Amino acid sequence: MSKLPIDVPKEKLQQIRIDMFRKVQREKRAKKRIVSVAIASLFCLSLLFSIRVSPTIASHIAKIPGFEALVLAVGRDKGIKDIVDSDYYEEINVKQSKNGLSLTLQGVIGDNTGLVLYYDADATFDMSKLHLEKVQLFQGDEEIKGGGSFTNKQSSQTPFSSSVNYSFSEPFAYTSKNFKVVFHFYEKDKGNIEITIPFSLQNEIAKEKIITANRTVDVNGQKFTITQIRRSPLRTAIDIELDKANTMQILEFEDIAVETENGERREGIKYGLSLGGDIRDGKFTLKLQSNYFHDSDSLKILIGAVHAVPKGEDFIEVDFGTKEVLTKPDYLDWDIFVTQQGVAVAAKKWDDRTRHSFLNNAVKADGSKLKYTSGSFSDDEQYLYATENFENYDGKAKIYLNYYFNPIGKNIELNIPMQ
Template sequence: MSKLPIDVPKEKLQQVRMDMFRKVQREKRTKKRIFSVAIVFLLCLSFLFSIRVSPTIAGHVAKIPGFEEIVLAVVRDKGIKDVVDNDYYEEINVTQSKNGLSLTLQGVIADNTGLVLYYDADASFDMSKLHLEEVQLFQGDEEIKGGGSFTSNQSSQTRFSSSVDYSFSEPFTYTSKDFKAVFRFYEKDKGNIEITIPFSLQNEIAKEKIITANRTVDVSGQKFTITQIRRSPLRMAIDIELDEANTMQILALDDFAVEMENGERREGIKYGLSLGGDIRDGKITLNLQSNYFHDSDSLKILIGAVQAVPKGEDFIEVDFGTKEVLTKPDYLDWDISVAQQSVSVAAKKWDDRRAHSFLNSAEKADGTTLIYKSSTFSDDEQYLFETQNFENYDGKAKLYINYFFNPIGENIELNIPLR
């Protein structure tokens, strides 16, 4: 069996050798430990920078401490692979420990649209009941508002690798490159554990590239306009406005993707913020895998299907007090049930999707927001199931439909010049 060709970046590896040597010296390891750690580190880096050769290799490398999360990100997101290939990923390697929990900030990706922290956690105790309650990020002494998305708890017993993703609704200004991240954990026996990790960015922050598109798409008389395309290292943002004169409420643009001149596709971000804004407000942003490091004369926008329902018939009404469905549109063929503070939906499968969020925002009878708490998903051979849980409330409520399979147009292609 022939071996897979692996492109080894010699200059990068030489730098890694020097960095690893200094790191091991600081930690005062034994000579045997120096050799083994260095070899593992070098092999991991060489695979990381040539990850495109084999997802199987990436799977093995992901098991090596310190690289799981960034390697997984490279495999599942072509934009992150570009970030690594173009040396925009910043290695941090700062460790802080408290109450038997050791946290290492492995690296950071930062641009004007967001900031992602990749970290490892090791502990001298069983971490299966350790919960990450909050992560605060500070630029200098000023807290960055909005909060980051992260996984709350882990099934691993003694170590795990994860990330925190900050997405900014407005372009973020880097007034300082000195930051600190404050992680707040809770564990039943140990109580609250707070770990602060300071770090500094070295890279110049990449400037967002903005293309004015203003291309209107007409699908069965329903119109929407792609106003602009904003490209940054972390994501490609497609800004879209819906026509107020539409007679149907557009719910979704399925399988939205961008095809570059070389035929390569950039699809929606599956492990991060994929949608910005509220489609009922008439303006949304779709976040795709970035093509920031690829310059071309044009790109092609692909839309698998446009899903829409009649305006004014895009919601159901329920009574949490009597546990009844009061009204639903005639076209809606879901099996809907109401329990105490939850609404369950069973929808017949239309493709191979294993989960779907069927309901969107909810409001009480007085027009105020009914606060959403959580969702659970499951499926069988014929149906998709979702249960949404809400705050304590025993009155009537209106729940807006987030998704219904009713394509009014399919396989749409649109060429966008970039120059």
């Protein structure tokens, strides 16, 4: 079957990222809310427990302000479900309003790896053109650097429920339990709307559980070492080091999961940052759903596949000025097209995956980093489409592959003692 032509349909290449959270919001949200936020908060935890019993009940609860974002998180992440079951989720229920926009900070989950803030919004005006531009989080008077991830635009005109996720590369020190979050919204008619919500944590912060592993794995001559496993309520982190003598650049550990003795399985984080650090630096962290509240004598690490390509043949070169692909590896069978300020890819599907980021790490001709700004993804029956966008730049750049389907090893299992 012949490849797609270079002029991949523009609407496919430019389609914005649509994640599961927004999809469920659009399909499930009722036009009218029949239960007030105040009533919802009174029954929050008791109703959440019914999610485990009845998905139907969960879908109805998700339509109540203040529940939707948390219910969605519980449904897609077993670690969040454990947090709710173990009473580690902390209800805040603080409301602030400005210029016709009302925000309620419903609750928080915090540990030394991150903070997740769940909130809902309502307004006296049509919110379909409301954008969340920025979120600032302060501990005491000091701003927490790094920024949180969030959905910046909702597709509905009705009240919505969402979350802000802060992921820390280094263990976070709770020197104070007094915080404030500042939401920066923009609406065409209202202009800038800034809402500040102070809150305090009451719960003790759970301590990280660290397991020293030091297990080296050889996959067709390419070695990596699992140095340690760190478990917190929000995620399980697997620290990995690549052997410097490897002749291939490992790009991805696919379908990685951990499994306890009783068969309790936790997979990679699908809706959020799943990789800590840069795999090309040789030291990085894979983040999985947490099994913090489950104890066992051993832990099994499962790796579906390890993908790698030859070192020195793991990048393409483009010229953003002439919009040309200058060089690419001989094995790379993608259609690649240089856009105004990005690179568009059409790659043949290899499984039922519906989207993938292929090229998001770039350097300019002078060796300085070319900043990645955004990505858009779509697919059809035969191809995956991705457009990776970078900061304004009209020169030559080297863009490294962060994924290519080339498994050098499959179905790897490692048993790690927990003590």
